[in-house]
Amino acid sequence: MKVWKYGDNINTDMLFPGKYTYTCSTAEEIKPHLLEDLDPSFSKNVVKGDIIFAGKNFGCGSSREQPVVGLKAVGIKVVVAESFARIFYRSAINQGLILIECPDAVEAYSEGDDINLDVDNGKIVVGGKTFSFPKLPKEILAIRDAGGLLEYTRSKLKEKR
Amino acid sequence: MYVLELIFLLVFRLFYINLKNVIQFLFLRSATPINGVVDGRIIIVGGIVNMAMTFAEKLLAAYSGNKNVIPSQIVTVHPDHLLTHDNTAAIIQKIKNELEEYGVCSKSLSIIVLDHVIPAASEKTASNHKNIRSFVKSHNIKNFFDVGVGVCHQVVVEKGFALPGKLLLGSDSHTCSYGAIGAFSSGIDRTEAASLMLTGETWLKVPNSIKMTLSGKLQQGVFAKDVILHIIGDISASGANYCSVEFHGDVEQFSIDDRFTIANMGVEMGAKNATFPVDKATKEYLDSIGIPDGAYAAVYPDKDATYMQELDYDLSEIIPMVACPHTVDNVKPVSEIEGLEIQQCLIGTCTNGRLSDLQIAADILKGKEVKPNVRLLILPASKKIYEEALKMGIIETLVKSGGILLPPGCGPCLGAHQGVLAPGERCLSTANRNFKGRMGCKDAEIYLSSPATVAVSAIHGKVTDPGEEMKK
Numbered sequence: 366m367k368v369w370k371y372g373d374n375i376n377t378d379m380l381f382p383g384k385y386t387y388t389c390s391t392a393e394e395i396k397p398h399l400l401e402d403l404d405p406s407f408s409k410n411v412v413k414g415d416i417i418f419a420g421k422n423f424g425c426g427s428s429r430e431q432p433v434v435g436l437k438a439v440g441i442k443v444v445v446a447e448s449f450a451r452i453f454y455r456s457a458i459n460q461g462l463i464l465i466e467c468p469d470a471v472e473a474y475s476e477g478d479d480i481n482l483d484v485d486n487g488k489i490v491v492g493g494k495t496f497s498f499p500k501l502p503k504e505i506l507a508i509r510d511a512g513g514l515l516e517y518t519r520s521k522l523k524e525k526r
Numbered sequence: 527m528y529v530l531e532l533i534f535l536l537v538f539r540l541f542y543i544n545l546k547n548v549i550q551f552l553f554l555r556s557a558t559p560i561n562g563v564v565d566g567r568i569i570i571v572g573g574i575v576n577m578a579m580t581f582a583e584k585l586l587a588a589y590s591g592n593k594n595v596i597p598s599q600i601v602t603v604h605p606d607h608l609l610t611h612d613n614t615a616a617i618i619q620k621i622k623n624e625l626e627e628y629g630v631c632s633k634s635l636s637i638i639v640l641d642h643v644i645p646a647a648s649e650k651t652a653s654n655h656k657n658i659r660s661f662v663k664s665h666n667i668k669n670f671f672d673v674g675v676g677v678c679h680q681v682v683v684e685k686g687f688a689l690p691g692k693l694l695l696g697s698d699s700h701t702c703s704y705g706a707i708g709a710f711s712s713g714i715d716r717t718e719a720a721s722l723m724l725t726g727e728t729w730l731k732v733p734n735s736i737k738m739t740l741s742g743k744l745q746q747g748v749f750a751k752d753v754i755l756h757i758i759g760d761i762s763a764s765g766a767n768y769c770s771v772e773f774h775g776d777v778e779q780f781s782i783d784d785r786f787t788i789a790n791m792g793v794e795m796g797a798k799n800a801t802f803p804v805d806k807a808t809k810e811y812l813d814s815i816g817i818p819d820g821a822y823a824a825v826y827p828d829k830d831a832t833y834m835q836e837l838d839y840d841l842s843e844i845i846p847m848v849a850c851p852h853t854v855d856n857v858k859p860v861s862e863i864e865g866l867e868i869q870q871c872l873i874g875t876c877t878n879g880r881l882s883d884l885q886i887a888a889d890i891l892k893g894k895e896v897k898p899n900v901r902l903l904i905l906p907a908s909k910k911i912y913e914e915a916l917k918m919g920i921i922e923t924l925v926k927s928g929g930i931l932l933p934p935g936c937g938p939c940l941g942a943h944q945g946v947l948a949p950g951e952r953c954l955s956t957a958n959r960n961f962k963g964r965m966g967c968k969d970a971e972i973y974l975s976s977p978a979t980v981a982v983s984a985i986h987g988k989v990t991d992p993g994e995e996m997k998k
């Protein structure tokens with residue numbers, strides 16, 4: 366497991382350049398372009414279970430969902446950031462990518478620290494120190510538990526039938 | 527009911543109301559019915575509790591069927607419209623089976639505008655457009671605007687879909703633009719747009735609100751774009767994250783075009799929506815596009831509403847600004863980077879491609895020439911604007927001076943085609959984003975400014991403060 370550390374304002378063009386928006390839409394097409402302009406080593410070396418730590422306003426910019434779809438597809442376990450941009454946050458809920466907004470945990474992290482995660486209880490352990498983060502409201506957990514927004518919508522449509 | 531109301535207030539409002547006021551409220555409530563304001567958020571009218579609400583709270587309360595809502599509350603809403611553009615192809619692909627089985631929930635919910643890569647730049651983007659056209663046909667989608675009508679946000683406003691007091695969502699981050707007209711509008715992702723097409727329903731978290739009071743008058747050579755750049759530079763790219771931004775104060779001086787520019791960039795400070803009060807200018811604008819007064823009901827914040835933050839800006843102190851690479855909040859006075867050589871200039875996009883923007887540029891460029899080694903790209907934001915600009919001779923002036931006219935769409939704004947930059951090049955643009963790689967090349971630089979700054983700079987081939995030039 367590797368921790369990828371980035372700074373503030375990691376925007377959607379850094380995560381997935383806009384020029385590919387209308388040519389890449391499947392996870393396989395998205396993967397090689399993730400963080401292409403910021404950190405070309407990411408898409409080559411990322412493995413399932415890796416974690417991202419970042420600063421403020423992670424995911425700001427466009428409403429494109431390829432960054433979230435891509436990070437989920439390469440197996441990013443969680444993104445821990447000081448804060449997230451709104452549409453990105455919403456998109457992560459829709460795709461079932463776990464985000465943790467916890468500035469203290471980001472500040473505490475230094476290279477090589479062990480990370481332990483207990484999403485259900487809102488706890489993250491960074492280098493032996495435990496930090497809490499607020500749990501998601503029940504309406505949103507229902508979307509996550511269904512396996513993402515489309516699954517949630519599908520089950521609702523079936524119910525209505 | 528009384529007990530329930532009290533529990534509601536105590537549990538949810540504790541962070542907003544100090545305990546003294548709650549006690550005072552309990553005391554007042556048990557007395558005879560009374561009219562008055564207990565604190566910023568609770569108004570008692572004839573003994574009935576009414577919480578003073580912000581624009582966002584009031585509108586979302588109405589759309590969720592609640593009497594009151596409070597920040598962080600999750601509400602279920604049915605928006606009036608859902609905007610999608612070229613990304614409609616990917617959206618309908620996700621729900622192919624469901625569309626066949628259930629169809630769309632409403633034929634008039636969706637507004638689809640082809641604008642991002644127009645005319646198509648490749649076989650793939652052409653096929654996307656083709657798939658969207660056939661979806662529109664097979665599902666009888668009422669509001670479809672094909673290649674050439676304009677940039678989606680401009681089209682939504684021009685065609686009268688964005689009205690005061692309405693709720694619109696769109697799978698584009700600059701959907702927040704319709705706050706210019708007093709609507710509540712916000713961006714969502716493609717998956718959510720897909721879900722909305724099927725159900726017409728989604729959840730929203732009631733945002734905290736920020737009140738920005740703009741007072742005073744702008745100096746000559748200073749425009750709405752400078753105002754919003756100044757604000758973003760002040761509060762940072764995440765300064766309004768998750769929040770509803772309300773503009774108050776001397777805003778009647780701003781035309782709908784100006785308000786559009788400002789609301790459009792709300793998302794560049796993280797805002798969920800950014801809105802102007804509905805006034806004479808709004809009514810006149812709506813009237814000009816054939817929408818009578820009675821077709822909408824404006825929502826105004828209560829006078830005593832509580833804001834998470836209140837900020838005041840003195841407009842007379844604002845000077846021409848520029849956002850430097852590679853974040854929109856890296857804002858500096860134009861004078862600070864004056865003389866920096868540029869290879870490309872762009873006037874257009876959903877931020878600044880309106881008639882008044884083109885007019886300002888034409889006034890500056892009339893009888894002058896764009897520096898030979900500079901490419902000045904002109905993109906009217908819609909066909910309607912294009913036609914008006916043609917009639918008024920604006921296009922002729924711009925083209926004569928050396929401008930290169932592109933079709934009304936997003937063009938180079940997102941780096942997918944047209945006007946892509948080469949490594950080491952610099953572009954001064956009226957768009958809303960200067961992210962690394964945004965115009966197709968990670969080793970190029972994008973600077974954002976007003977159309978006046980871009981036009982003046984195009985003549986000199988270097989970044990130039992429009993102040994002096996406009997006095998000439």
Ligand code: SF4
Nearest residue numbers: 677875876936939940
């Ligand atoms: S003009 Fe640019 S910012 Fe506006 S909708 Fe098109 S791509 Fe997005």
